[in-house]
Amino acid sequence: MxxxxxxxxxxxxxxxxxxxxxxxxxxxxxxxxxxxxxxxxxxxxxxxxxxxxxxxxxxxxxxxxxxxxxxxxxxxxxxxxxxxxxxxxxxxxxxxxxxxxxxxxxxxxxxxxxxxxxxxxSDLLLVVHPSVPAKSVKELVALARKAKGGMNYSSSGTGTPYHMAGELFKALAGVDILHVPHKSSGDARTSVMSGQTEMMLDAITTMLPIAKGGKVRALATSGRTRSAVAPDLPTIAEAGVKGYETTIxxxxxxxxxxxxxxxxxxxxxxxxxxxxxxxxxxxxxxxxxxxxxxxxxxxxxxxxxxxxxxxxxxxxxxxxxx
Amino acid sequence: MAETFQNLLLGFSVALQPSILVYAFVGCLIGTLVGMMPGLGPLAGISLLLPATFGLNPIIAIVLLSGVYYGAMYGGSTTSILMRIPGEAASVMTCVDGYAMTQNGRAGPALAIAAIGSFIAGTFGVIGLMLLAPTLAEFALRFGPPEYTALLLMGLFILAYMSGGSMLKTLAMAAFGLMLGMIGIDVMSGYTRFSHGLVELGDGVGIVPVAVGLFGVSEILLTAGAPTAPDVQRPKLRDLIPSREEFRLSAGPIARGSLLGFLIGIIPGSAHIISSFVSYGIERRLSKHPERFGQGAIEGVAGPESANNAAASGAFVPMMALGIPTSPVTAVMIAAIMVHGILPGPLLIQQQPELFWGFVASMYVGNVVLLILNLPMVGLFVNLLRIPYSYLYPCILCFCIVGTYSVSNSLMDVWILLAMGAIGYVLRKFGYDLAPVALGLVLAPMLELSLRQSLAMSAGDYAIFVTRPIAAVMFALGAALFVFSLKPLFGKGGDWRASVGLDSEQG
CATH class of the missing domain: 3.40.190.150 (Bordetella uptake gene, domain 1)
Structure with a gap:
């Protein structure tokens, strides 16, 4: 053998x-x-x-x-x-x-x-604090470009999907926005609701009710197609940042x-x-x-x-x- | 007002349904037991119970979980007072004077005052939640990183009032705690520090194993090392009830603790842990006889216990009014209602009045249940002290290890527990006070993060701390506290510490 x-x-x-x-x-x-x-x-x-x-x-x-x-x-x-x-x-x-x-x-x-x-x-929801004048993704990108790094966004920590979603946005929109990490997504959410930070990409589940309550302004969702829970909102890609797609x-x-x-x-x-x-x-x-x-x-x-x-x-x- | 009353009636009509009442009772009972288990705190308790609530309706789920939450807050004091083992982080301060009272044969009154203080504070907190939730939540939102930094710095200054021993020893212990708090991932950059390649240390050193080790395990070691076994106590029924004097002394601390705890509790972030430390520091400062603290002062039990229960209710304000979690515990509770398709947010109170008002009413019910549950059990608990130490302590050590392990299924936590037990033993032999270590460990990571977030927001400009009104006022207050605490160092004979000498053996 x-x-x-x-x-x-x-x-x-x-x-x-x-x-x-x-x-x-x-x-x-x-x-x-x-x-x-x-x-x-x-x-x-x-x-x-x-x-x-x-x-x-x-x-x-x-x-x-x-x-x-x-x-x-x-x-x-x-x-x-x-x-x-x-x-x-x-x-x-x-x-x-x-x-x-x-x-x-x-x-x-x-x-x-x-x-x-x-x-x-789950899709992410792009929101800004109501004090930020941008009413659409295009206006937000223009605003960020003008501010030249003077704007900031909130995340639940370095290397988390929320951080990466923000970095992807910066890369594809070609703007510089300062990253402010937090200890948890709850803290990050609180921060953008209270206007300590200006914008955030957060899980649509938790952020949508807050946007409906008027504490933040929702601009777009992050998926390839529109979200079933917020069909009125465009996707980020539709709204002007070509090729953007990320989900949790x-x-x-x-x-x-x-x-x-x-x-x-x-x-x-x-x-x-x-x-x-x-x-x-x-x-x-x-x-x-x-x-x-x-x-x-x-x-x-x-x-x-x-x-x-x-x-x-x-x-x-x-x-x-x- | 009439509307609130009507809503409350709606709430009670929900909360007093037999099926919900049963769950409130079960939640409180489980919570009390969880709080008594060394190491197992409210977070572990409700996390373990969370999956069991998936099949229930959302109101029952939230009633059950909140019962566990404040039940654990009540229960945490029991082991602190009787055995010097903090059931959870908020009970660290209760260990100091609560256990001293037990050694003086006053365990019964300490437990009773802790229960009564918790009841008053809990009820006060619910009233605050009911009447002021939306307004307070708006205020709480103004608390950004700069304000948080100021608050935590005030917490640091409180250290000066916390112990009776030498200032040098207190500061040394605080520094030790702050250094422990530096271990783990730096949230801003993502780098790990001082973890020596151990993945488990990446999340930092938890407060639970450190507190249980420093206070509980070291006590067991000290007793074992004593030349003669301490006498087993035989409490009489007469000794169970607080004296009129003890009631009188507790009234002020309970009132102040309730207010302070509630205010700290509504602030987003994890600051509620410091409420019991701050309350202890304030009571000691206000007392005409600060030298009694550490020797079994009932104020040192009444204040912190009320503060931590009021903070627990306060934490529900932003959760219910805005849908944001102020602590890991409320984060799990939000998950519990989200599972049922209810999305917490600013509109929750309007859209789900039954849930909110049922919840509020169930908290009144829960506080009464806990008082009924805890007061008669004082006698039972105190009788645990009759067990000879040679049987009692090995069991407690087992409970400490099992409880600590079960929090995050981590053996590393058990090693930290044992190491801290040994360190605590040595430090207490040398007369060091241990509470500042716990406070330092809690404060360090929060203070660092909020300081650096503030500076990130202002692009490195320190002016952000003085241009924002709330932060500026708090910094001024903190500075005043600091100067005040320095005064005895320079004034002659004015330092009560000098008249006390080294009373830190109790620490």
Whole structure:
């Protein structure tokens, strides 16, 4: 028997096992690590997903919030977990931004994880304090150009999606606006409501009621298409900043080496949930839209997103070594 | 006024429905237990309970969670007074005089006054929320980074009034706390500092493991190191009720604590933690016998406990009136109602009157429930002290470790807890006061961030601190406080510290 044959026999045996393994999957509870704070969107949607996944999977979907160090602590736990489909990661664009932003971290996203499925995305809302004279995106850009760096925008911290959305705006509109980071998105929101800072790109869910209450003026939404919850507002791209598109999205990944059959099964089950009309309805109220892709599409999307943010991080000169 | 009354009636008609009443009661009970667990504070409590509220209706969810929130505020004082273990950050100051009272055999009155003070402050806070929410919220919005800087600096000056030991030792401890607060990510630049490559230190050193370690674990070590085991206390029923003198002494601190706590609570940001420190400093300053502080002064329990409960209610003002969270706790509560498709914002009170007024009414109900729950339990809690130390302390140490771990499932926090226990033990052997460490740790990151945000807003111009009226007034007040605290250093014989000598052994 040649070495080659032994190897191929072994490979066949391993593959056979994997297939059998996938058939009995899941045989025990699935631990879903959310590397963000309890009560945040990722946590809430992970639990929401769990409510609908436990039935078809026949096993509990245990959400384990492991916040800290801008998602790195929880993500590292998953990276080091066995690739058996029993430990999953809920991730977001924080992860794709971190790939270029964070110089030292204990994992590489596309090397140590495999794509499973996206869950949903929410648009951002571009708002200004009512004292800012701009009534449209075009006027805002003109104002910022005239101020030559004298205007500022609020974010929930360096390297967060809100910061990156602001930097993307600066890059594409060709203006200079000063970044004022805060400790949380709540603080950042308060700051623009009270006029301490002049503008912000914030999650549409939380900012829209405040805009309706007249505390800030909404100018545009950030998606490729108009938002279902604010159809009167143009997208930023429509309003004059060509090519602008960014959303806050969340998805699921698994440790690299997780059997393909398990990944496909999870993708199918998650897609079934995001396809449900009642789910779509509940999410629509919260400003979130179901996000559906096959495993291969999602993987391609992740690569593209990482490349997109790498450019913006470079433009902004932002970096962190957390 | 009539309209408010009518709305309140609507609120009570919601809050007094049996199903909601049950949840208010359950929330208060869970909150009390969570607050008593060392390390587990209101944030951990409501975060853990949040998923359970997804299936409930939004009014019940918010009633349940707010019950847990102020239940934890009540419960936090129990372990502080009985065992010197701060259940959460706001109870740090209660440890000092509350535990001293326990050692003097006055645990019952301390617990009773803490409960009564919390009740009065909580009720005061709800009345404030009900009558003034929209107006106050507008005012709170004027608090930007420069004003915040001024407020936090005032908090720093309060340090001078906080302890009875030598000024040098107090300042050394404050500096130690401020240095601990420097660890972690610099929010402005995104760089980590002093983390020595440990990812877990990126978010900084948490106040919970430090406070529980410094106060609780060090106490356990000190007792273990004592040549003879301290006598187990056998409290009599007569000793459970505060004396007339104790009631008289507490009235002022409770009133001042309620007002101060509420005002600090409505300011966006996490300043509400400092309300109990500031209240303690003020009471000590106003007292005719400041030397009693640290030795079991009831004012040192009544003031801070009232302040932290009033701040808890105050934090609901911007949340309900504007839809903005003033603290991590209110952020989770906003998430709890958003899950149900209700979006908090400036129009919430008009669009969801049942939610708002039901919530307000349930807070009245909750405060009464907590008083009923806590006063009779004083006797029960005090009896915990009958357990011999050799059984009690190992259990407490276990609870400290489990509680600290469960806050963010982090082993690093447990190591910090144990290290702080050892450091606290050594420092107390040398007669250092530990409360300034806790205050320093809380203040450092907030002060730095708001200072640098202010300067970012003004493009580096320090004039921003004097051209804004609120900030300017607060800076002037702070400067006056500072000069005043220096006076005894130069005046001859005027320093009450000199007449006290080293009373910091209690610290």
């Amino acid at each position: 040649t070495t080659l044959r032994i190897a191929s026999l072994m490979a066949a045996a391993v593959l056979g096992c994997a297939a059998a393994y996938a058939q009995t999957y899941p045989a025990k509870p699935i631990r879903v690590i959310v590397p963000f704070g309890t009560g945040g969107p990722a946590d809430i949607y992970a639990r929401f997903l769990g409510q609908h996944m436990q039935g078809p999977l026949g096993q509990p979907w245990v959400v384990d919030a492991r916040p800290g160090a801008g998602s790195i602590i929880g993500t590292e736990i998953v990276a080091k977990s066995p690739p058996d489909g029993y430990t999953l990661l809920v991730m977001s664009n924080t992860h794709t931004v971190n790939e270029s932003l964070v110089s030292r971290k204990p994992f590489v996203l596309m090397r140590d994880f495999v794509a499973v499925a996206p869950i949903n995305y 999205w969340i998805g699921v990944m698994a440790p690299a080496g997780t059997p393909g059959a398990i990944v496909e099964r999870l993708n199918a089950e998650i897609t079934k949930v995001t396809n449900r009309s009642d789910v779509r309805e509940v999410w629509a109220k919260q400003g979130a839209t179901p996000f559906r892709m096959s495993v291969a599409e999602y993987e391609k999307y992740l690569h593209g997103d990482i490349a997109k943010w790498a450019k913006i991080v470079k433009f902004a000169g932002a970096r962190t070594d957390r």
